[in-house]
Amino acid sequence: MEALFSARGLVRTFFMGEVEVQALKATDLDVWAGETLVILGPSGSGKSTLLQLLGGMDRPTAGMLHFRDTELTALNERELTLFRRRHVGFVFQFYNLIPSLTALENVAVATEIAKKPHDSAEMLALVDLAERAGHFPSQLSGGEQQRVAIARAVAKAPDMLLCDEPTGALDYRTGLTVLEILRRVNRELGTTLVLITHNAAIADMADRVLRMQSGQVVEITENATPKGPSEITW
Amino acid sequence: MRILHRKLWRNMWSLKGSFLAIVLIVACGVASFVTVLTAYRGLKRSRDSYYARYRMADIFAPVKKAPRAAIQALETVPGVRRVAGRIVFDVTLDLARLDQPVSGRIVSVPDRRRRLLCDLHLVAGDWFEGDGTREAIVAKRFAEVHGLGIGDELPVIMNNKKEALRIVGVALSPEFVYLISGANILPDAEHFTVLWLSESFAEAAFDFRDSCNDVLAVLDRGASPEEVIAEFDRRLDRYGAAGAYARKDQLSNRYVNDEIEGLKGSATLVPTVFLGVAAFVLHMLMGRLVRTQRGQIALLRAFGYTRAELIGHYLEMALLVGVAGVVLGSSLGIWFAFGLVGVYRDFYDFPVLDLSVDPVAVAVGCAVGLGFVVLGTLRAVLSVARLTPAEGLRPAAPRVYHEILLERSPLLWSRVGFSGRMVIRHLARTKLRTILAITGVALATGVLMLSFFGIDSTAELMDVQFRLVERQDARITFHNERSDAALFELRRMEGMRRAEAVLGVGVRLRHGHRHRRTGITGLDRDGTLHGLLDGDLRSVSLPRDGLLLSRKLAELLGARVGDELEVSVLTGKKQRFRVPVENVVDEYLGAFAYADRKQLARWIGEDSALNGTLLSIDPRHATDVGRTLKRLPAVSSVDFRKDVVGSFNKTIQETQRIFSMVIILFAGTICFGVVYNTAGISLAERARELASLRVLGFTTAEVRAILTTENLLVSTAGLLPGLALGALFGWLLSRLYDTDLYRFPFVVSPHSVLKTVVAVYGFTLVANWAVGRKLKRLDLVEVLKARE
Structure with missing residues (x-):
């Protein structure tokens, strides 16, 4: 299997005032193309830090991180931006839609800067929001906003989707719908899915589960028979 | 309250750029106010004390020739306290170093020094020796320009005879504060002077034994000049009275008065604009601060801080800004007024021109400055007062966007890119702030136009008067x-x-x-x-x-x-x-x-x-x-x-250049302050949104382009009304300086409009750049973590 990411000895240290905090201790990790990887851990375990490093939003303090043949750790600010633009789709806990743009425009804002994007309207249809295209974020429910965010992330045809607690702010039923959509993107478009959660139940839909604690990977388990979101309960 | 103070300082520190901009705008307003008010009061005071101490005449009555006895008899006219007769003649001087004649005005004074009407202030030399034959006292400005001193000789053509007069004194006179012959509009001491001669010598030279051709009079307090003038004209009629006139029509005095009146007008126009803008910007900034601190305010209220304490807290912030602006502004104003003494010396001759620290001007300037600052904070502070603890702790309602009018026209709207849509909808949503920002830019544009207007107007005056009217x-x-x-x-x-x-x-x-x-x-x-x-x-x-x-x-x-x-x-x-x-x-x-x-x-x-x-x-x-x-x-x-x-070119243009520089600097401060604050607020409120774009893969430059578009849009929207406003200011100023001596034409040259436009965009881009630096520091991770 092709490794999309390979991290070796990845470290991220923050300085909180005069205290040094190791958010991520020496971590080795490979992310395979096309897989669904769920990173599981309590808050403060370093999972968000890891995701931000993978997504090119942050730089490691030490270690090497490759995306395919590109050494991400060697890229400058502008190159990192281009990397995010071409290869990464983000989905956040709080959606982060642009409030002044409609649903369709929020998707199009991503396709506008992409090389070979999907059609924005089709992407909205993919998340079942075709009829809400002209609505502003303030006119959409949380679940709808998150689906727009997914459509936006997917629309630029990224190599992977990095999701930080995508269901964290949603109720159970809405959360399931969102997971369903993420899974469909992974299966139908072949987009690698990296998903952070502290909800252990969600791990059941993963190909692999990475458990983290206190800035360290404590366990990686392979899941021979990942479940569909509809089969998951929490 | 100590903790609240700490909060105050930290809040202000985190917004130091914005607050500094407001301090500077307030300072500009107060500085211009204090300068002009100091000049107005100082000039008025200097004139009044000069006129009083040297007995400036109230009535001037030129005649053909009248016996001294007839003139003395005028003291019986009701309301007249004292009269004096003298001999006044225009002559030419033949200075060797000039290839053209110099105009001189002979004015006779008594042989022996005593308390005169329109008395002389001797700055060098002394009164005449003996009967003063072939002796003269000359105007200080003339002596300075020609490097003349006591003992030097002046060849004067008097009554068809060339006489060499020896300079015995150098003097100033209250009737020649503005040393002018009437043919010019500016003192030109190179080619005009007053020569004071002794009565005996003047009588002999012009065949005026015991006669005069000019009458001066001072009146009792409260006497009516009109009645005295009528009586003078009646009594002097048979001596060839050319019509008596009051001090207000005396040439030098008219120039001095017009300047003082002009200053009075200027004292209100320009500073009001500046302080108005400062109030505007403060209004925006404090409004935003209070909005983002709703939670904190509610919390403090919940803890038991009183409404008054919290109002005091925010008011204190504004007052600190106000005090800083006022202190800086009045210091600048005092300094500028001091510099104005030099400018006025080019035009007016006073024994003492006192434009030093004027406590009243400073106090009024400070009070007005602080007043505007409080005005600008009022709305924000009132919103603090209205906030109940429970209300403040609930999250603020989400920002709601709607379709705007432009979107009804799909043809147009489809041409607007996404960043354009973001910008336009944002501006439309924050209507009030957008309008304030546009108004601010418009005011800055107006002030800039005003500074160019002075130059245009003078150029037009010169061109019309000295190319088209006076062609000789x-x-x-x-x-x-x-x-x-x-x-x-x-x-x-x-x-x-x-x-x-x-x-x-x-x-x-x-x-x-x-x-x-x-x-x-x-x-x-x-x-x-x-x-x-x-x-x-x-x-x-x-x-x-x-x-x-x-x-x-x-x-x-x-x-x-x-x-x-x-x-x-x-x-x-x-x-x-x-x-x-x-x-x-x-x-x-x-x-x-x-x-x-x-x-x-x-x-x-x-x-x-x-x-x-x-x-x-x-x-x-x-x-x-x-x-x-x-x-x-x-x-x-x-x-x-x-x-x-x-x-004209020498004196006026130089003065004008200095004034224009100051005004352009001031206008730049306004423009910068407005754009910087608007953009800064916009950036702070939308940090999350802009960070999202960065995460999506937008480069810093692309995100900055959004802010730049927004700022340029605001500036562009402000430009047009600003140009109109500038024209209005120019028109007001031309009305202010519309006297029977001179009028500054109201002209707006395309060149100045262009300069204004370029300058406004220039200031906008500078402010934009300053805010744009903050974008680089935008922490993507932090911004996305925190919930609004």
């Missing part, structure tokens, strides 16, 4: 009326291209109950050296019969074309007659009337007469002509156009 190279005035033969003499001189006759007659014009002392200038109908123009600079022909009035004179008399005026000639046979107003001409200097010379001569009972000429001189022979004119005894004064223009 030199103007000669003769002592007495002469026949046309004088012209032929002049025309024979080598290098003389044209010599055109002028007849100037002092008159009082009356229209209904309004009347005015002025002069009618008689010109030849085929003359080319004096242009008569209408408002569109088209040539107006001289009527055969009737008068042409300058627009200002027509305005002062309330006369229109077709109205009949009553003319009373002030000299000679003192004819009275009625003539119609045939047309109106536009001139920027003076308020005069024009007529056909032959017709004017007939009106005053002459066949044909002239008392001046306009000359056009071949530049190659200018020196020779000048030298010849120096020796003509009949000539009372010669004024060369190049000297008028030269002195």
Whole structure:
């Protein structure tokens, strides 16, 4: 299997005032193309830090991180931006839609800067929001906003989707719908899915589960028979 | 409260750029206010004390020749406290170092020094020795320009004789604060001076034994100048009274007064604009601060802080900004006023010109500055007062966007990119702030335009007056009326291209109950050296019969074309007659009337007469002509156009450059402050949104382009009303300086509009750059983590 990411000895240290905090201790990790990887851990375990490093939003303090043949750790600010633009789709806990743009425009804002994007309207249809295209974020429910965010992330045809607690702010039923959509993107478009959660139940839909604690990977388990979101309960 | 103070400092520190911008704008407003108010009060005080200490006359009454006894008898006129007679003559000086004559005004003073009306302030030398024969006291400005000192000799042509006068003193006089002959609008000490001679010497030189031709009077407090003038004119009639006039019509005093009145107007216009903008910007900034701190305010209220304590907290912030601005502004104002002394010295001669620290001006400036600051904070502070703890702790309602009007036109809207849509919808959503920002830019644009307006207006005045109206190279005035033969003499001189006759007659014009002392200038109908123009600079022909009035004179008399005026000639046979107003001409200097010379001569009972000429001189022979004119005894004064223009360029342009620089700096501060704050607020409120774009893969430059678009849009929207506002300011200023001595035309040159536009965009981009630096520091991770 092709490794999309390979991290070796990845470290991220923050300085909180005069205290040094190791958010991520020496971590080795490979992310395979096309897989669904769920990173599981309590808050403060370093999972968000890891995701931000993978997504090119942050730089490691030490270690090497490759995306395919590109050494991400060697890229400058502008190159990192281009990397995010071409290869990464983000989905956040709080959606982060642009409030002044409609649903369709929020998707199009991503396709506008992409090389070979999907059609924005089709992407909205993919998340079942075709009829809400002209609505502003303030006119959409949380679940709808998150689906727009997914459509936006997917629309630029990224190599992977990095999701930080995508269901964290949603109720159970809405959360399931969102997971369903993420899974469909992974299966139908072949987009690698990296998903952070502290909800252990969600791990059941993963190909692999990475458990983290206190800035360290404590366990990686392979899941021979990942479940569909509809089969998951929490 | 100590903790609240700490919060205050930290809040202010985190917004230091924005607060600093407001401090600077407040400082600009207060500085201009304090400067102008100090100048206004200082100039007024200096004038009043000078006039009082040196007994500036209340009434001036020129006559042909009157015995001293008759003049002394005027003290019996009710309301008159004291009169004095003197001899006044215009002469020419033949200075070796100049190739042209210098005009001089002889004024006689008693042989022995005593308390005089219009007394002299001796700055060097002393009074006359003995009877003062061939001795003179000269004007300080003249002595300085020509490097003359005590003991130097001055060749003066007096009563057809050339005399060498020895300088015994150098002096200032309250009636020559503005040292001017009447032919010029600026003091030109290079070519004009006053010479004070002893009575004995003047009487002998002009054959005026025990006689005078000028009367001064001071009045009792509360006496009416009009009644005294009427009585003087009646009693002096048989001595050839040329019409008495009050101090308010005295030339030097008019210039001083016009400046003081102009300052009074300026003291309100410019500072109000600045302080208004400061209030605007503060309003935006404090509004935002309170909005983002709703939670904190609610929390503090929940803890038990009183409403008053919290209002005090935010008010204190504003007051700190206000105090900083006011302290900086008044210091600057004091310094500028101090610098103004130098500028005024170029124009006015006071023994003491005191523009030092004026506590009243500073106090008023500070109070007004703080007042505006409090005004700007009021709304934000009131919203603090209205916030209940429970309400504040609930999350603020989500920002709601709606379709805007433009979107109803799909054809147009589809052409707008996403960043454009973001910008436009954002601006439309924060309507009030957008309107305030646009207003701020508009005001800055207006102030900038105003600074260019001064330059344009002066250039237009100079161009019209000295290229289109006064086309002569030199103007000669003769002592007495002469026949046309004088012209032929002049025309024979080598290098003389044209010599055109002028007849100037002092008159009082009356229209209904309004009347005015002025002069009618008689010109030849085929003359080319004096242009008569209408408002569109088209040539107006001289009527055969009737008068042409300058627009200002027509305005002062309330006369229109077709109205009949009553003319009373002030000299000679003192004819009275009625003539119609045939047309109106536009001139920027003076308020005069024009007529056909032959017709004017007939009106005053002459066949044909002239008392001046306009000359056009071949530049190659200018020196020779000048030298010849120096020796003509009949000539009372010669004024060369190049000297008028030269002195003008030297003094006015330099002064104007300094003022423009200051105003441009001020306007830049406003523009920068407004854009910086608007953009800063916009950035702070949308940090999350912009960070999201960065995460999506937008580069810093692309995100900055959104902010830049927004700022440029605001500036563009502000420009147009700003240009209109600038035009309005310019118009107001031209009204402010519209006097019967000079008028600054209201002109807006395309060049200035262009400069204004460039400057506004320039300031916008600088502010944009300053805010854009914050974008680089935008922490993607942090911003996305925190919930709004």
